[in-house]
Amino acid sequence: xxxxxxxxxxxxxxxxxxxxxxxxxxxxxxxxxxxxxxxxxxxxxxxxxxxxxxxxxxxxxxxxxxxxxxxxxxxxxxxxxxxxxxxxxxxxxxxxxxxxxxxxxxxxxxxxxxxxxxxxxxxxxxxxxxxxxxxxxxxxxxxxxxxxxxxxxxxxxxxxxxxxxxxxxxxxxxxxxxxxxxxxxxxxxxxxxxxxxxxxxxxxxxxxxxxxxxxxxxxxxxxxxxxxxxxxxxxx
Amino acid sequence: xxxxxxxxxxxxxxxxxxxxxxxxxxxxxxxxxxxxxxxxxxxxxxxxxxxxxxxxxxxxxxxxxxxxxxxxxxxxxxxxxxxxxxxxxxxxxxxxxxxxxxxxxxxxxxxxxxxxxxxxxxxxxxxxxxxxxxxxxxxxxxxxxxxxxxxxxxxxxxxxxxxxxxxxxxxxxxxxxxxxxxxxxxxxxxxxxxxxxxxxxxxxxxxxxxxxxxxxxxxxxxxxxxxxxxxxxxxxxxxxxxxxxxxxxxxxxxxxxxxxxxxxxxxxxxxxxxxxxxxxxxxxxxxxxxxxxxxxxxxxxxxxxxxxxxxxxxxxxxxxxxxxxxxxxxxxxxxxxxxxxxxxxxxxxxxxxxxxxxxxxxxxxxxxxxxxxxxxxxxxxxxxxxxxxxxxxxxxxxxxxxxxxxxxxxxxxxxxxxxxxxxxxxxxxxxx
Ligand SMILES: Cc1cc2nc3c(=O)[nH]c(=O)nc-3n(C[C@H](O)[C@H](O)[C@H](O)COP(=O)(O)O)c2cc1C
Ligand code: SF4
Ligand code: FES
Numbered sequence: 001x002x003x004x005x006x007x008x009x010x011x012x013x014x015x016x017x018x019x020x021x022x023x024x025x026x027x028x029x030x031x032x033x034x035x036x037x038x039x040x041x042x043x044x045x046x047x048x049x050x051x052x053x054x055x056x057x058x059x060x061x062x063x064x065x066x067x068x069x070x071x072x073x074x075x076x077x078x079x080x081x082x083x084x085x086x087x088x089x090x091x092x093x094x095x096x097x098x099x100x101x102x103x104x105x106x107x108x109x110x111x112x113x114x115x116x117x118x119x120x121x122x123x124x125x126x127x128x129x130x131x132x133x134x135x136x137x138x139x140x141x142x143x144x145x146x147x148x149x150x151x152x153x154x155x156x157x158x159x160x161x162x163x164x165x166x167x168x169x170x171x172x173x174x175x176x177x178x179x180x181x182x183x184x185x186x187x188x189x190x191x192x193x194x195x196x197x198x199x200x201x202x203x204x205x206x207x208x209x210x211x212x213x214x215x216x217x218x219x220x221x222x223x224x225x226x227x228x229x230x231x232x233x234x235x236x
Numbered sequence: 237x238x239x240x241x242x243x244x245x246x247x248x249x250x251x252x253x254x255x256x257x258x259x260x261x262x263x264x265x266x267x268x269x270x271x272x273x274x275x276x277x278x279x280x281x282x283x284x285x286x287x288x289x290x291x292x293x294x295x296x297x298x299x300x301x302x303x304x305x306x307x308x309x310x311x312x313x314x315x316x317x318x319x320x321x322x323x324x325x326x327x328x329x330x331x332x333x334x335x336x337x338x339x340x341x342x343x344x345x346x347x348x349x350x351x352x353x354x355x356x357x358x359x360x361x362x363x364x365x366x367x368x369x370x371x372x373x374x375x376x377x378x379x380x381x382x383x384x385x386x387x388x389x390x391x392x393x394x395x396x397x398x399x400x401x402x403x404x405x406x407x408x409x410x411x412x413x414x415x416x417x418x419x420x421x422x423x424x425x426x427x428x429x430x431x432x433x434x435x436x437x438x439x440x441x442x443x444x445x446x447x448x449x450x451x452x453x454x455x456x457x458x459x460x461x462x463x464x465x466x467x468x469x470x471x472x473x474x475x476x477x478x479x480x481x482x483x484x485x486x487x488x489x490x491x492x493x494x495x496x497x498x499x500x501x502x503x504x505x506x507x508x509x510x511x512x513x514x515x516x517x518x519x520x521x522x523x524x525x526x527x528x529x530x531x532x533x534x535x536x537x538x539x540x541x542x543x544x545x546x547x548x549x550x551x552x553x554x555x556x557x558x559x560x561x562x563x564x565x566x567x568x569x570x571x572x573x574x575x576x577x578x579x580x581x582x583x584x585x586x587x588x589x590x591x592x593x594x595x596x597x598x599x600x601x602x603x604x605x606x607x608x609x610x611x612x613x614x615x616x617x618x619x620x621x622x623x624x625x626x627x628x629x630x631x632x633x634x635x636x637x638x639x640x641x642x643x644x645x646x647x648x649x650x651x652x653x654x655x656x657x658x659x660x661x662x663x664x665x666x667x668x
Contacts, residue, residue, distance in 0.1 A: 023398050024398065025312070025355065025438065026419070026420075026438055028419060028420035028421075029400075029418060029419055029420050030420065031420035031421075032400070032401070032402065032403050032417065032420065033400070033401065035403065036362075036401065036403070057420075066422060067420065067421060067422055070405065070422040070423065071402075071403035071404050071405050071423075072403070072404035072405065073362050073363065073402075073403040073404035074403055074404075085363075088568070089324045089568065089569075089572055090324060090522065090554070090565045090568040090569050090572075091324065091325060091481055091482055091554045093564075093568055094482070094556065094560055094564075094565065094658075094661045094662075095482065095483075095661070095662060095663050096661075096662035096663050096664065096665075098658065099659070099662060126363070127322070127324070127406065127572055127575070127576070128322065128323075128324040128325065128326075128327075128572075129363055129364070130321045130322065130326060130327045130329070130330040130361070130364065131327055131330065132324075132325055132326075132327045132479070132481035132482070132487075132552070132554060133327055133479060133480065133481045133487040133488045133489065134487075135481060135482070135487075135663070136662075136663065139363065141365065142362070142363045142364065142365040143365050143366060144364075144366070147663075149663070149664055168366070170334060170366060171365070171366040172366065172369075181365055184365055184368065184369060185362050185365070185368065185401045185403075186401075187372075187399070187401070189369070189372065189373075189376075190369070192366075192369060193366075193369035193370050193372065193373035194254075194255070194373065196366060197251075198248065198250065198251055198252065198253045198254050198334065198335045199248045199249075199253070199331060199334065199335040200331070201488070202486070202487050202488030202489065203245075203248060203331040203334075203335060203488060203489050204245075204248055204249055204488070204489075205480075205486045205487065205488025205489060205490065205505065206240050206242065206245065206478075206488060206489050206490030206491055206492070206504070207240075207242050207245050207246070207248055207249055207489075207491075208249075209240060209490070209504045209505075210239075210240040210241075210242050210491075211249075213239065213240075215239040215240045215241070215242075216241070216242065216246075217241040217242065217243045217246075217455075217467065217475065218241070218463060218466050218467065220458070220459035220460060220463045
């Protein structure tokens with residue numbers, strides 16, 4: 001029996017769905033967060049999940065399916081508790097992402113887009129995750145694990161399978177599960193926003209150089225002509 | 237000598253930089269107060285005279301874009317912030333949102349007031365969970381403090397901000413695909429015209445701007461257009477993030493005036509990693525033609541990079557040293573474009589598919605010299621003939637790499653495979 005036919009679950013999800021829909025001027029805009037919501041319930045977007053979304057928005061299941069299959073974050077098969085994404089776009093691949101991905105496949109005994117038998121870890125190679133200055137990058141449940149090596153990535157997945165606490169490099173103090181992560185994506189707060197670092201070392205690289213050299217943006221309180229003199233003075 | 241000009245990143249070394257309290261302590265939301273005393277049109281004029289150009293890649297003048305909204309359209313107007321950041325190499329908006337989300341929130345409030353919009357959306361790529369938490373938290377703090385919501389700071393101006401998480405699709409960074417996605421459809425580009433300014437979100441007048449563009453607005457309102465134009469070049473005014481990644485000693489974010497050179501940036505970043513030398517680099521992400529060591533002194537502004545045969549793009553400087561195989565690098569980028577092609581138009585859908593096949597056999601040493609012409613042929617059919625800029629962008633790494641490294645492609649044929657030891661390119665394999 002599908003979770004969506006259980007009356008209490010359904011009632012709870014309908015309240016969530018209403019809240020999501022209310023955020024938008026037009027109902028249909030709620031479809032992406034609704035798909036995140038059903039993924040939060042089952043770990044993937046099932047046929048029942050699609051039917052639930054369609055009903056909430058008064059559109060057909062074909063319309064929802066067309067959208068669900070377009071976006072890579074929606075999984076069409078059950079996904080592990082931890083989704084491990086290894087960036088193998090060019091920059092990360094060159095810096096060692098390919099080696100990390102190969103090491104994890106061998107270590108876990110699974111291929112791309114597969115899940116370990118214990119249902120703990122799903123492995124996938126992912127595209128550039130906007131963290132190239134932290135290459136090679138691994139994402140777990142879409143949290144950053146920066147500057148990885150094959151060894152660090154192997155012990156990371158070991159910890160995940162053993163249920164040990166794992167802390168992202170730039171993220172909350174503790175990793176949440178795939179389902180919990182999907183719920184955050186649907187727009188429901190888990191109260192963890194203020195945990196973790198504000199910035200990783202590479203994010204501060206330029207600021208460090210500026211601080212050490214006493215460089216700042218121009219002082220708006222000083223007239224431009226005066227500032228131009230400084231520059232000329234420097235050149236002399 | 238160019239020096240760094242931290243503006244958006246100036247408070248990032250505070251552990252609490254992302255909080256409202258910290259942002260306020262460094263002058264945050266003063267610009268919003270000032271803006272609310274100005275006429276909306278005066279803010280549009282101010283941004284025009286600052287010369288701010290879009291930081292999302294194309295460099296369109298921001299104030300001019302705002303000015304395009306038709307005055308007589310009775311529909312609501314929308315501001316949509318593009319936080320999809322998925323162009324390979326681009327990694328500036330995400331750390332900005334993690335460390336300093338209030339710079340964006342304040343920018344949204346000012347920009348919305350200027351264009352007379354009461355609803356703004358931020359479309360954030362979904363694959364950055366903690367960034368989404370931080371941004372939502374900042375928006376909630378701003379509501380709580382009366383900086384968003386009904387009657388912002390007692391001005392009578394109402395503004396709602398919705399943070400919307402995407403679901404994994406590079407194409408949703410293209411502004412019209414983004415709008416389709418935000419409306420709950422597959423993210424596929426729309427025919428332009430009409431431009432979003434005329435018929436954007438829900439067919440209403442809409443401004444789509446990049447995170448960094450909008451986050452730069454408070455500093456312009458606070459310090460004036462003259463302050464902004466005192467940085468950068470005549471046609472590429474102001475500051476921006478230069479994101480160094482790859483084989484460099486200290487990769488990361490360097491906020492500098494436009495027109496800084498890679499040589500200067502590398503100096504600040506400790507140079508290419510020890511014992512190695514620069515081979516090729518992208519000035520603005522994978523969709524911009526690659527450069528070589530011959531371009532170390534090209535000023536990184538829109539005009540100079542264009543004149544040198546590439547594009548400033550998103551200032552995503554991906555740096556590769558001599559251990560890197562250019563054929564492998566390009567092949568990987570094209571696999572990305574093939575994967576991310578939305579499939580709407582034939583040149584891009586088919587062209588990228590074929591380029592992957594050809595590049596694979598070239599890399600494995602199974603190709604022929606004629607394959608290089610085949611690649612250039614496919615690029616001819618893509619460039620200018622695809623429906624959106626994703627297709628155009630895919631040709632950049634291919635044509636530029638053949639231009640600068642034709643011999644390296646041929647070496648693969650002679651060698652019967654890749655002549656490089658990929659292990660040497662890795663972070664841990666670079667020792668000599
Ligand atoms: C395939 C593709 C992906 C894009 N991705 C982004 C993106 O992630 N972020 C962004 O701001 N602009 C992106 N753009 C550019 C947008 O279409 C648009 O020009 C930009 O958001 C406008 O903002 P700006 O004028 O402030 O730069 C992309 C364009 C294309 C063709
Ligand atoms: S160029 Fe590619 S991404 Fe753009 S519309 Fe055509 S198929 Fe889609
Ligand atoms: S290439 Fe891996 S994060 Fe950009």
